[in-house]
Amino acid sequence: MGKTTPTYSQFGCIGSGFSAIGLGATLKRWYGITDIQFFERHSDLGGTWWANKYPGCACDVPSILYSFSFAPNPKWSQVLATADELWQYLKYVANQYDLESKMTFRAEVSRCEWREQTKRWRMYIRNLDTGETLVHECQFLFGATGILVKPRPCDIPGADSFKGPLFHSAEWRQDVDVTGKNVVLVGNGCTASQIVPAIVNKTKHLSQFVRSKHWIIPPINVPYTKFWQTLFEHVPGVLAFFRFSIFMYAENDMRGFFMTKAGEAYRKHYEGVATRYIKKTAPAKYHDMLIPDFSLGCKRRIYDPGYCKALHATNLTVSQEPIVEIVPEGVRTRDGNVTEADVIVLANGFDTNEFMAGIEVVGRSGKTINEHWESWDGPEAYACSALNDFPNFFMLLGKLPPLKTVGPNTATGHTSTILAAENNINYALRVIKPVLDGEAQFAEVRRDAEERYSREMQAALKNTVWFSGCHSWYNKEDADGNKWNAMTYPKFQPQFWWESMFPVYSDWIYEVGTCLFLVFFGIIALVLYLTHVR
Incomplete structure (x- = not known):
């Protein structure tokens, strides 16, 4: 041992x-x-x-x-x-x-x-x-x-037959270069929405197979300029104020998670914001695949990391057709078509x-x-x-x-x-x-x-x-x-x-x-003894 x-x-x-x-x-x-x-x-x-x-x-x-x-x-x-x-x-x-x-x-x-x-x-x-x-x-x-x-195991039959690299997003192989490759990406949650804009311009063709929908919200990511960094570092209280302001803004969002009339109104408002954003930013042919039919917040919300714009890439295809089998040359979908792949990435979540x-x-x-x-x-x-x-x-x-x-x-x-x-x-x-x-x-x-x-x-x-x-x-x-x-x-x-x-x-x-009991009772005994002696 x-x-x-x-x-x-x-x-x-x-x-x-x-x-x-x-x-x-x-x-x-x-x-x-x-x-x-x-x-x-x-x-x-x-x-x-x-x-x-x-x-x-x-x-x-x-x-x-x-x-x-x-x-x-x-x-x-x-x-x-x-x-x-x-x-x-x-x-x-x-x-x-x-x-x-x-x-x-x-x-x-x-x-x-x-x-x-x-x-x-x-x-x-x-x-x-x-x-x-x-x-x-x-x-x-x-x-x-x-x-x-x-990582959730691959639940698609035939994974062992694939001739190229197949791995989960959480176990991304650094030795695999997707440049000029046909890549199949399975999933469309938070992780997949980050991967697509990061690799689509490198690949020969990226095929994404989506299994469900998610509410995609307008992006909030912008750089902090040198001015802001200097302000945060040298002006007392500014960084703490920003942190508190962000905290309060986020806490306000919690209202939308309760099943109340106020919560429903809050969700409906932001569902409208998200829907308009998706329709404005993503290609029309994908709108039905992207816009959910469930309440905002039921699943994890996605602050768009560039995913919707990336869907305009000419070397990108998004499909809802279920994958029924992995074959040596790629994946076979329920309609019988085979999508060729040099690399398969699973962004299918975790146990x-x-x-x-x-x-x-x-x-x-x-x-x-x-x-x-x-x-x-x-x-x-x-x-x-x-x-x-x-x-x-x-x-x-x-x-x-x-x-x-x-x-x-x-x-x-x-x-x-x-x-x-x-x-x-x-x-x-x-x-x-x-x-x-x-x-x-x-x-x-x-x-x-x-x-x-x-x-x-x-x-x-x-x-x-x-x-x-x-x-x-x-x-x-x-x-x-x-x-x-x-x-x-x-x-x-x-x-x-x-x-x-x-x-x-x-x-x-x-x-x-x-030991603590003995000390406790010892103190009591000592007090009683001293009292008796007096």
């Missing part, structure tokens, strides 16, 4: 993306704690912003808001930062707090188990280069692994509504997280991060390429989830403060509190546009047609901030160790 003598750190974190770096930085900022180890399966930090290297990859939230509140960046090059720029930002923040030295790369965590005797978590970690298994223990375990990290995927996390009772969730219809967590039976364990926001990070019910359809990541971190560090102070051995959320929170969350979600009828990765549906949403947060972000600022400590169990 390799090395089995456990190493130890007070904090252990799976992942090295936004939320992991936020955790390490906040521990140092708040408590001066630096005893943390990160385990990352990739060869560098950054999570989704290191792993995703497909052409055109960028964030779809303004970078001034899609960044840490404690580490503002006045040097963003444009409103929507590219993947590389976000990775550089994360690298900078990690170095500011000396976190990279605490990271182990090419390290895949396979199992975490609670050790009742020591009140620690034991982690089993495989070195992806040597195959050796390492054992590490920690008092507090944080999972920042993400959910949209497992969703899975958390801590590929990692067996075992709690106090010996049950895994997935077994714990069998009590519900899908994944959930108290305060979007904690589970009964899993003491000193918190799920932070994970990876969501090319969008954001996410944990159980923390994704948003309208704003930056870095805000939610910070709220998650701040909440967890407040909850465990009694343990850090030596007043308890561990903190564990009560079962009844978790059940109440989960019921309230799903009830609130049923009154949002995410349950309005479209087929979306936000929801998981069982054989009986019952929907479970483990992805999105159905309230305004200030409410999440408030809940994170003021934890309900009565919803938590704090176990006091034997």
